[in-house]
Amino acid sequence: MRMTDTEGKIYVAGHRGLVGSALMRALKRSGCEHRLCFTPHSETDLRDPQAVERFFEREKPAYVLLAAAKVGGIGANSRKPAEFIRDNLLIETNVIDAAYRHGVQKLLFLGSSCIYPRMAPQPIPESALLTGPLEPTNSAYALAKIAGIELCRSYRKQYGFNAISVMPTNLYGPGDNFDLEGGHVLPTLIRRFDEAKRKGLPSVTLWGTGRAIREFLHVDDMADACLFLMDHYDGDEPCNIGTGEEVTIADLAERIRKVVDTPCTILWDHSKPDGTPRKVVDCSKLLSLGFRVKLSLDEGLRSTYAWYDQHRDSLRGI
Numbered sequence: 001m002r003m004t005d006t007e008g009k010i011y012v013a014g015h016r017g018l019v020g021s022a023l024m025r026a027l028k029r030s031g032c033e034h035r036l037c038f039t040p041h042s043e044t045d046l047r048d049p050q051a052v053e054r055f056f057e058r059e060k061p062a063y064v065l066l067a068a069a070k071v072g073g074i075g076a077n078s079r080k081p082a083e084f085i086r087d088n089l090l091i092e093t094n095v096i097d098a099a100y101r102h103g104v105q106k107l108l109f110l111g112s113s114c115i116y117p118r119m120a121p122q123p124i125p126e127s128a129l130l131t132g133p134l135e136p137t138n139s140a141y142a143l144a145k146i147a148g149i150e151l152c153r154s155y156r157k158q159y160g161f162n163a164i165s166v167m168p169t170n171l172y173g174p175g176d177n178f179d180l181e182g183g184h185v186l187p188t189l190i191r192r193f194d195e196a197k198r199k200g201l202p203s204v205t206l207w208g209t210g211r212a213i214r215e216f217l218h219v220d221d222m223a224d225a226c227l228f229l230m231d232h233y234d235g236d237e238p239c240n241i242g243t244g245e246e247v248t249i250a251d252l253a254e255r256i257r258k259v260v261d262t263p264c265t266i267l268w269d270h271s272k273p274d275g276t277p278r279k280v281v282d283c284s285k286l287l288s289l290g291f292r293v294k295l296s297l298d299e300g301l302r303s304t305y306a307w308y309d310q311h312r313d314s315l316r317g318i
């Protein structure tokens with residue numbers, strides 16, 4: 001039975017986050033608005049098993065999209081590894097176990113491409129998981145997310161619980177974290193160029209050489225892919241979600257400069273690291289199931305900048 005064609009409540013855990021809010025928009029676009037259920041972090045701390053139990057008892061969801069997680073940049077991950085591993089293990093254990101015990105029909109767990117081994121082959125296939133050492137700066141977070149994937153596999157194997165995992169590539173879009181310290185590269189570039197425009201700065205200096213290759217997926221495409229996989233995928237292995245479109249950081253910076261519409265020059269600080277030379281996911285499985293992304297990078301950048309421009313003064317991290 002397809003989630004989007006049937007009845008029963010759909011619980012979006014983490015509905016206010018970047019991913020969770022995109023899932024809410026996608027469910028509304030799919031005509032499932034009347035089936036949504038959610039609870040704010042302030043009311044239900046998902047680290048607390050009793051709070052999770054009370055929520056499932058009360059709401060009785062039929063489907064669960066688990067996008068609640070403790071998420072942060074390199075700085076936060078390095079400073080607080082204990083919180084990253086503990087909170088994520090608690091959230092995923094509590095929600096997956098309650099979903100199984102309360103008879104949920106299907107659950108989707110959000111993994112991330114950052115939990116693949118540091119030296120994984122490129123583009124990264126799903127089979128690369130657990131084949132090598134992790135990136136040390138976020139290994140506590142990555143191990144917690146890998147445990148979430150293993151929880152889904154194990155509940156499927158032992159109890160026949162229909163739990164799937166997805167591995168999205170770098171995401172961006174409305175609701176992103178534009179903090180210069182904690183944010184990812186794309187929202188940080190938007191903020192840097194926007195500040196250059198508003199302050200009339202002649203140049204912006206960016207880290208590295210700009211030659212590193214990355215992939216960026218609009219969060220609304222990712223949310224559509226998640227709903228598609230809820231309807232069409234029941235596998236034991238996680239499924240990568242990406243665009244197949246590779247871009248150098250220099251190309252990305254230039255596109256953002258044009259979207260923001262500032263004449264400033266881009267300078268590169270070669271003394272700073274580039275990170276992994278190329279990091280993209282292999283999306284053959286998603287493509288073979290029939291899913292295609294809709295938004296081009298330029299369209300996504302334009303709408304994300306428009307959103308940033310409107311919400312600049314009330315954003316997190318600013």
Ligand SMILES: NC(=O)c1ccc[n+]([C@@H]2O[C@H](COP(=O)([O-])OP(=O)(O)OC[C@H]3O[C@@H](n4cnc5c(N)ncnc54)[C@H](OP(=O)(O)O)[C@@H]3O)[C@@H](O)[C@H]2O)c1
Nearest residue numbers: 014016017018019041045046047068069071110112168171
């Ligand atoms: N962002 C990316 O580029 C990316 C890429 C691939 C995968 N993912 C995955 O997608 C998932 C969500 O990421 P995101 O970027 O959407 O993060 P986010 O914007 O920080 O959202 C996380 C959500 O989880 C909630 N939450 C955190 N701790 C909670 C707790 N103890 N109890 C209840 N709710 C809690 C947060 O609520 P409050 O804000 O109220 O605390 C927030 O709504 C993560 O598993 C991440 O690994 C993200």
